[in-house]
Amino acid sequence: MASNGCILTISFLAFSFFVALASDQNPIQDFCVADNGTTVLLNGLTCKDPKQVVADDFSFGGLHIAANTSNALGCQVTPVTPSEMPGLNTLGISIVRIDYAPRGINPLHTHPRASEILIVLEGSLEVGFITSFPENRHIGKVLQKGDAFVFPVGLVHYQRNPGPTNAVAIAALSSQNPGVIIVANAVFGSTPNISSDILEKSFQINKQVIGYLQTKF
Ligand SMILES: *[C@@H]1O[C@H](CO)[C@@H](O)[C@H](O)[C@H]1NC(C)=O
Ligand SMILES: *[C@@H]1O[C@H](CO)[C@@H](O)[C@H](O)[C@H]1NC(C)=O
């Protein structure tokens, strides 16, 4: 373990004694179709009576539908999680459709619980992620229709449509509940907000700029 200013850099060796679980835990029965009506809180969702389960619980129709990308980012995500497909509960996977307007972006974000594998269905996409070790290396490339790319669990990543036409991607994630932390919103738009003294030193910029960014998110 090395200390770099105030930031702890934990060496790779320190991790070699852990078994990393790359996705949600395995189910211990055929399935546990989510009972959408329940308010019981547990790690996952409670199961429907298996006798009441129907094929539609394992299905979602709608990924052919283009989402409305008329927003500041020019991007819209259509998620398919147990809310939309109850049969996903406990299976450790989920899927999304992502629509991008020309020059639309899916901004810098991270999924704390999932790796993400994305395939471009229409248009092209500039994609990338930032490594944590041994430095903050930016790994990115431009994808064409039919190309796939994987974003490793937890790493900050983005997609941008550089083209003059719409782009569409499908992405599968290794959790039924990947979580999403959009960097700008988390840092400048948290509730309650992060003190500007902390943001000023973290980003090495003055309070006015911090105040401006806080009003944007
Ligand atoms: C798309 O969203 C914008 C902004 O919310 C809205 O003004 C517009 O009517 C929507 N378009 C369609 C086709 O729903
Ligand atoms: C589950 O409940 C939510 C919230 O009531 C609803 O939006 C969603 O459509 C329901 N999902 C299914 C598959 O019934």
Ligand SMILES: *[C@@H]1O[C@H](CO)[C@@H](O)[C@H](O)[C@H]1NC(C)=O
């Ligand atoms: C951030 O929070 C503090 C205290 O809660 C408040 O005084 C300040 O106006 C807030 N700043 C912004 C930009 O919302």
